[in-house]
Amino acid sequence: MPATGTPHPDRLLPPDPALRPIARRLYEAVRDAPIVSPHGHVDARVLLDDAPFADPASLLVTPDHYVTRLLHADGVPLELLGRRPAGVASSPPSEAEARAIWQRLCERWTRFRGTPVRWWLEHELADLFGVDEPLSAASAERTYDAVAARLAEPAFRPRALFRRFRLDVLATTDDPCDDLAAHAALQAAGFSVRPTFRPDPYLEPGRPGWPAHLTRLAKAADTDTGTAAGLVEALSVRRRHFIENGATASDHAHLDAGTEPLSASEAERIHRSARAGTATPAEAAALRRHLLLEMARCSCEDGLVMALHAGVLRGHHGPTTERFGPDTGHDIPVRLELTRSLRPLLERFGTVHGFHLVVFSTDETVWSRELAPLAGFYPSVYAGVPWWFLDAPDAIRRFHEAVTETAGFSRLSGFVDDTRAFCSIPARHDMARRIEAGTLARLVAEHRLGEDEAAEVAAGLVSQARTAFKL
Amino acid sequence: MPATGTPHPDRLLPPDPALRPIARRLYEAVRDAPIVSPHGHVDARVLLDDAPFADPASLLVTPDHYVTRLLHADGVPLELLGRRPAGVASSPPSEAEARAIWQRLCERWTRFRGTPVRWWLEHELADLFGVDEPLSAASAERTYDAVAARLAEPAFRPRALFRRFRLDVLATTDDPCDDLAAHAALQAAGFSVRPTFRPDPYLEPGRPGWPAHLTRLAKAADTDTGTAAGLVEALSVRRRHFIENGATASDHAHLDAGTEPLSASEAERIHRSARAGTATPAEAAALRRHLLLEMARCSCEDGLVMALHAGVLRGHHGPTTERFGPDTGHDIPVRLELTRSLRPLLERFGTVHGFHLVVFSTDETVWSRELAPLAGFYPSVYAGVPWWFLDAPDAIRRFHEAVTETAGFSRLSGFVDDTRAFCSIPARHDMARRIEAGTLARLVAEHRLGEDEAAEVAAGLVSQARTAFKL
């Protein structure tokens, strides 16, 4: 792309001359379809306030751990990328600092070759900001100026971009105690911004802040959380609040996908120990798995789709977590197990009409071995498309090849951008559509699918998130 | 395919113009070679009786869990697909029921896009039944009628199809107590239908019915099974009966591939506990691993090829198992380990002349990591080609890429259809031959193999099952 300065219209489509024309036709038919974004980390308040974005660095570099992690690996300390130490109020950079951060990115831009960050950011710069000069030490100042100038224009404020991106629905990720006032106001203003119920810290009795979380939740739900049953009840109250404010899904991220139940008395015993700070790590994990199962039970009752993102060890580098807090680029995947872990949940709820469980994995090995076989039998299970680390062209191709032979296309979750980088949303969905077109073109060229069928599947994949996430 | 109504002659061959002509030549040279089917689940009695198949639904839908599982995932209860509750005698559907089942399949036929079920069934319908109208709600009645009409013709009775399929050898899977009268009669009638010794339930002291199995076996073998040594002796007697009736292989499916031996006294102690119903799950597993090792010892003595299909958790959804029994589409793979698990067996028997151990896996990760390295050193180990869930075009390609760089082509098992769906056998073997031709064409086009060599390898792969399974 930098070779020409303009993103190529056929980019990411298969180069094989027997495939590209088919892929192009399939892609073009879905290119301009509205975007459904069922899971991500955009802050609803940004859209509510609709203030101009501050500067290129604090928009495109500092908050995006995809970007900062590779710069960190290349030797740049996080503080030189705008990260504030934990406990220090997050402050916008001065213009000089913002320019220096941008300069650091540009100087190391070659390090991103082959990564989707390169892809997303160049797509954004070209399509959104009209910047098609390659990033480099030499072009840093000019590209900074160009982006900064655009950010000052009304057309680049968050709500204008929301419309320009053709975002039909955007789901955020929210704390159960959130009052969701921002979402309510946005919906009243005609923006379909939906909250997602994310109770992780309330389900982790082994984490230091857990008792304080219980206290906050008790207040928000006006329900005693001093027992395990009360905790579930309080969460259930807040789920209803979320549903009233447009939520269709809960989202869960834990180290493993275990869902083994405890007896009521054992759950209460561990709950007491954990509040007293005396539960063992194994007990805390057992209670967490029990509570996750309870969340599935709630889903069967209240209809929230349950999304599960397991198998990532958070905060791998303790010193960095201590200094800069979470989400600083060193959450690292571990092996994931689903067959045994989800069995208690699926034996109870796997065939309950209307229950949806969308399962994501950063461990590719479960795709063909466990996830596709589960999604190919249980009406509740949807195979989550590649998430984090794997939300890239080749990985998405591998996912399709690993999953669809067993589960077909109707059991997929639809593409999930999972991003904090608001401006990258169109680039990410466009990438997915191009890869899907390429995958389907191959099936057509191998005479495994008619092109008319492939076009139906391509359109179905774009709207599949509506089905899986009940949007 | 539905776009044209007739399967394309080049289907599944690589679309790359540099590869397809090579692949076509390689495929055409093996297309019409007779079929060797060394492992599958066709019932010998069907061939013995040679009665016409009842109707399209009970032939092509109800008994095939590949088909029913994806319909179940799409919301169709198994009872609406002809499954009878466990304990209820399996009865053929009325014509109305059969038509309703077929209708359900046709209405949901789009759900199978991208799966090998789509591939196999359309191949069968077109090649065998002359039905090339795409399946859909609209065509359900016509396609049912067309298939049903054919099934009434003499040319569509089991033995006629056996000959039409050019089946050189068909191995079935049989209980050690089976008298094998059906096999004997078929062999006398000129059909090479060979039994396979499948002793799984006799080797699983942890399963409820185990003591009853021992009693049945004791009777069949006229040998006391009240000790572990007696059990092995009784199995050995029945192995001889199988060999006398044409068997060349035993087949074993357990949750793991462990083969750690026990001392004789420990084996007897657990055997006693298990008969009394007091063995722990760990003890029962230990005795099973010991018995599996004993089966390998028997193989070294009596020459039966040992086929091992480990790593699948059977009956994942308890309520469905309880209602409909086993093999109802929710056996789900788990991680498999071979290096340590098979070590006790391979240290003892891995280099014994004439011993064959064919190892299959539904966990792709062992292919390059463990299976190819084992098959590339031990003369006894053959790398089983993709089985269940992975017996599909892209998965077979991945298998070839993962295994042959380490083990070459001479250490593979040859294709195994592993099917209960008699009519799908030609379609499955044809699929394998097309994929093999494509894999080899790529090696030729990358100048890693001469085309003359590739042709030799392609022919070798078609007859490889004869070598691996001693047929």
Next chain:
Amino acid sequence: MPATGTPHPDRLLPPDPALRPIARRLYEAVRDAPIVSPHGHVDARVLLDDAPFADPASLLVTPDHYVTRLLHADGVPLELLGRRPAGVASSPPSEAEARAIWQRLCERWTRFRGTPVRWWLEHELADLFGVDEPLSAASAERTYDAVAARLAEPAFRPRALFRRFRLDVLATTDDPCDDLAAHAALQAAGFSVRPTFRPDPYLEPGRPGWPAHLTRLAKAADTDTGTAAGLVEALSVRRRHFIENGATASDHAHLDAGTEPLSASEAERIHRSARAGTATPAEAAALRRHLLLEMARCSCEDGLVMALHAGVLRGHHGPTTERFGPDTGHDIPVRLELTRSLRPLLERFGTVHGFHLVVFSTDETVWSRELAPLAGFYPSVYAGVPWWFLDAPDAIRRFHEAVTETAGFSRLSGFVDDTRAFCSIPARHDMARRIEAGTLARLVAEHRLGEDEAAEVAAGLVSQARTAFKL
């Protein structure tokens, strides 16, 4: 290749007409670049002595377990391939024996179809020895004679080949007690042959010979190894000796990648037990992990790059190890875990300036799941390119696809030939360059990279080992 008798100039480049011309241009620009070989098993004494290689069999067959293992799988006992029983002095074969060994290879040459051994050896035979007749039973005598004739020429002595191979640097693998006189003499003679510090047996308190190793080390380092602290100090002394003799790296191969520290007192306690032969396997492993962490601490101080090759179970077939010793072709990979195992090490040293940790894996599953995420955050971690069993065209392609989307190209180790087969070095590096060119050509043809950028990356990959291994 045998079809034509001459290696095709485009071999291994992608056949797709949209890719091949790009790949060819990228490859040609790096084809003749000097070779940097940062890790391998060539014996420095061979280069020091510079004696002619004895004969084709003892050069190309007997010592190369890639070759002997597949012949063994095909039924040839190792003694018929020139392996001497352990304890028997390794003696060169008589001419008759060498011819017989070569004959056995040639008769079974078809078994190597699809493997890199086929590729490497035919490349060597054609490019180096001018033999382009395909190997077969019929050609065995002629090809033996042709190679043998060449080996007698001065141009085929080790030092002449070193220059002909354009070997800029060759790193060997050496015992910490080695005096490195051979390396010193070679460096004085103008050959950049660098030792690598390989302390494995000194770090394995669970292995039988450990106390004897401590004694030898104490003498070599003139340091008491009777305590754990003393052992680390002695290793540190020898590391300095290695550095003085040109070493830039240490190399470590253990069953797992664990690095959990012990308290000083616990380390000393286990050290005492292990010397007395009373440490449990778990204690011995714990001390080994502690010592590996100490080696990383040393690296932070003395600057040696730390290379880690974990996850292979050595000597799988006990009877063969007993008869023929180690490295006889039955080391078999097991599952590898990095995220948790390396965490203690990376929390302490992962961001230390100048520390390099190069991590290899024979378990592909860690590539995208653990290795790329680690290398994409920690400035110290380099993703080791495919090693052993996976150092083959398709596996290297899979590696690039699995790792570079997360970590880019700058975090790779560069190609490592890891070979004992001196004459295969150019063929191996040539293979890597061709595969890299193909990978990059695909990115260009998919418009993910400009061709000018791809050319920079290709050149960078060839010299990347200099960066990762500080050469």
